[in-house]
Amino acid sequence: MGQQDKKTTKKLSQHILSYSNCQGLGSLLTVRTLKALVATEKPNVIFLAETKNQEAIILKMQRLLKFSNYQVCDPIGLAGGLAMLWNEDIIIHIERATKHFFFIQPIQRFEWGLLYV
Numbered sequence: 713m714g715q716q717d718k719k720t721t722k723k724l725s726q727h728i729l730s731y732s733n734c735q736g737l738g739s740l741l742t743v744r745t746l747k748a749l750v751a752t753e754k755p756n757v758i759f760l761a762e763t764k765n766q767e768a769i770i771l772k773m774q775r776l777l778k779f780s781n782y783q784v785c786d787p788i789g790l791a792g793g794l795a796m797l798w799n800e801d802i803i804i805h806i807e808r809a810t811k812h813f814f815f816i817q818p819i820q821r822f823e824w825g826l827l828y829v
Contacts, residue, residue: 727753727754727755727756727757728755728756728757728758728759729749729750729753729755729757729758729759730758730759730761731746731749731758731759731760731761732761732762733761733762734746734760734761734762734763734764734793735762735764736762736763736764736765737760737763737764737765737769737770737773737795738764738765738769743773743776746758746760746773746777747776747777750777756798756799756801756802757796757797757798757799757802757804758777758779758795758796758797758798759794759795759796759814760793760794760795760796760797761793761794762792762793763784763787763792763793763794763795764787764790764791764792764793765787765793766786766787767784767786770782770784770795770797773795773797774797777797779797779798779799780798780799780800781797781798781799781800781802781804782795782796782797782798783795783796783806783809783814785809785810785811785814788811792811794809794811794812794813794814796814796816802818803818804816804817804818805817805818
């Protein structure tokens with residue numbers, strides 16, 4: 713009887729961190745908290761709400777947290793602001809981005825995991 717080939721398949725999983733009320737990304741406390749969460753949880757995607765900052769600040773955060781991609785919806789005055797950061801191993805198609813939400817479609821099939829903060 714022949715030995716069957718055992719194929720090892722790596723199950724891809726995707727971890728999403730949702731920080732739903734950043735209180736502005738300019739705050740040192742917010743930056744420290746987010747940096748610690750990313751180090752601990754190692755998410756592939758981060759969604760940030762109430763960033764209260766323009767794209768330049770989000771770009772700095774993207775570099776600090778070592779994410780390769782981002783999408784931003786700037787706040788209106790000092791209210792609102794959305795951002796999404798994701799790693800290069802994730803391919804995301806952004807169907808629609810508004811001041812209220814991002815509608816995204818992951819291109820690969822993943823097992824989804826959510827962490828709400």
